[in-house]
Amino acid sequence: MMNCCGLVTGQKLPVPLKSISVDVQVKGHVATVTSTLQYVNEEDRPLEALFVFPLPADAAVCHFSAKIGEHEIVAELKEKQAARDQYDDAVSSGQEAFLLEESEESSDVFKLSVGCLSPGQNAAISITYITELSVQADHALRFCLPAVLNPRYTPAGAAAGIVSEISSVRDSVPYTLTLSVHVSSPNPISKLESKCTLDPLVFLNSDHTLATVNLSSGHKFDKDVELFVYYENTHQPTAIVEAGVTTAQAGSLMSDPVVMISLYPEFPKEVMSSLTTQGEFVFVIDRSGSMDCAMHNGEGAQMRIESAKETLLLLLKSLPMGCYFNIYGFGSSYDSFFPQSVVYNQDTMDQALKKVNEMRADMGGTEILEPLKHIYSQPCYPEHPRQLFVFTDGEVGNTKGVLDLVRNHSQSHRCFSFGIGEGASTALITGLAREGCGHAHFITGTDRMQPKVMQSLRFALQPVVNKISVEWKVPDGITVDTLSPPINVIFQGQRSLIYAQIKGQSSESSEGSVMIQYNLKDQPVTNQLHFCLKPTEDTGLMIHRLAARSLIGCLEQEERAGGAEVESIKSKMVKLSVEAGVNSVHTAFIAINKHNRETVKGPLIQTRIPTQGLYGVPQMC
The missing domain is CATH 2.60.40 (Immunoglobulin-like)
Structure with a gap:
């Protein structure tokens, strides 16, 4: 209703x-x-x-x-x-x-x-x-x-x-x-x-x-x-350097210039011409009661569960033969189409397509934590990296607990998330992709569904990038402190944002550079951008504030991890929040x-x- x-x-x-x-x-x-x-x-x-x-x-x-x-x-x-x-x-x-x-x-x-x-x-x-x-x-x-x-559905006993x-x-x-x-x-x-x-x-x-x-x-x-x-x-790489506040405390984030780097890493053509046909594709479908609501409040709106099914059917028909796959439905409980992932062929695809068409939003609340725990407990297939696709309207109350779980298993899979319908939790949908080294999309209609779905599948078929590092080259007398969390995923041509604080002064060149280095199919790749270290324009402290918000997010993750430093981390967070005004x-x-x-x-x-x-x-x- x-x-x-x-x-x-x-x-x-x-x-x-x-x-x-x-x-x-x-x-x-x-x-x-x-x-x-x-x-x-x-x-x-x-x-x-x-x-x-x-x-x-x-x-x-x-x-x-x-x-x-x-x-x-x-x-x-x-x-x-x-x-x-x-x-x-x-x-x-x-x-x-x-x-x-x-x-x-x-x-x-x-x-x-x-x-x-x-x-x-x-x-x-x-x-x-x-x-x-x-x-x-x-x-x-x-x-x-x-x-x-x-x-937001909150499981019994949860605050x-x-x-x-x-x-x-x-x-x-x-x-x-x-x-x-x-x-x-x-x-x-x-x-x-x-x-x-x-x-x-x-x-x-x-x-x-x-x-x-x-x-x-x-x-x-x-x-x-x-x-x-x-x-x-x-797709042009850019750098925006924003001046600090002269009245801010010396050495603080707000007192120094901050740079926002937008990079679009490009993979060698020979790598992109040979995308993998391997992988284990696990689809997790929200079948809670809220998925029986309309996509939006306008006329002729489709039900969320029907949109999720259409998206899933498109993905299923596009998988490479010989890979592995399985489909889970969840609500207050969960089930799966197969006891474990099976080889993708004509027979298993036909079985899955029939079951997808029979799916209904009839499984109660939105409890995604337990099915994810079960999936992570299953052994991975050698030479078939696990790719998790999650479809949900995001109506969960324990968002941060779910994201912590995904982050703790980020080395064993990539997570691609789809927010179905208007009002889907951006914290959950974007967080799943960020913590699971994948990509997020929001499906609010049908006209943009196909390119979004196929982009996520293309990303999933790209080889895993590892050993990612960021290196700054600046004149003597200047140092750069990266403020963003470490980059844990790179896709061909997809934007990567980096925030950094620029400290010190130099009488030499006012130009610096940043390099992202990583391994792709065991081959080292470098993408580099040269930029001017002097502030370029008055941007109203928007770069400083986004950088501060990014740093606050990192501190919050450290706090949730627990340990003896929790109170100290909280104090740092409050101090940074008040200083930056975010x-x-x-x-x-x-x-x-x-x-x-x-x-x-x-x-x-x-x-x-x-x-x-x-x-x-x-x-x-």
């Missing part, structure tokens, strides 16, 4: 959230997104609202503010418990307060608490985040404005935290949405595409490196807004209206948006 919901009062009356405007600034491969949410309390009593919403999993939230009347309150980033205590104190004393925090279970879920809005009071809340844009099979860059936050706030109510969606997009790039912009109706693209200069476009008025925000940006010469699992944004001299009196009406996209309508089963 498809339910729409939004902010509602205890009497199920609509909403203090009236409108949303979104401004997107795309620079090359990075987007800075500012969303402004207009609230009004139409009740005759004070209001406290709860808003649970999705953001991209690796987004760096860097600004949060609230404008009440003529006063704008810019939030501070503080240690999470201290921020919560300050919020509770403010609300209990009748002050208007706002708290924004990241879920501890899944990095793509956030909670916004709006406290003590007086009767008739208006509040405009602005949230800014920075995110990398993913590269699609046709080389487009994908930006997604999520309209949905699907409920859910913010994820447990996700539920649903039936209602109409009274919000309006305006969206404008500005694109700038060193390479000419070829085109912008979307399934949503856009106004005509306007180029702002003669070489087509600057452009703007708006979402057409009257847009019904019942599905995600996807935007695909196409550049000319998109979110982490241990910090939260807190804003209190200290301009209002009159405290709010009377009992609070509590409202919540359980299953709410930041910008519109959720899907719910």
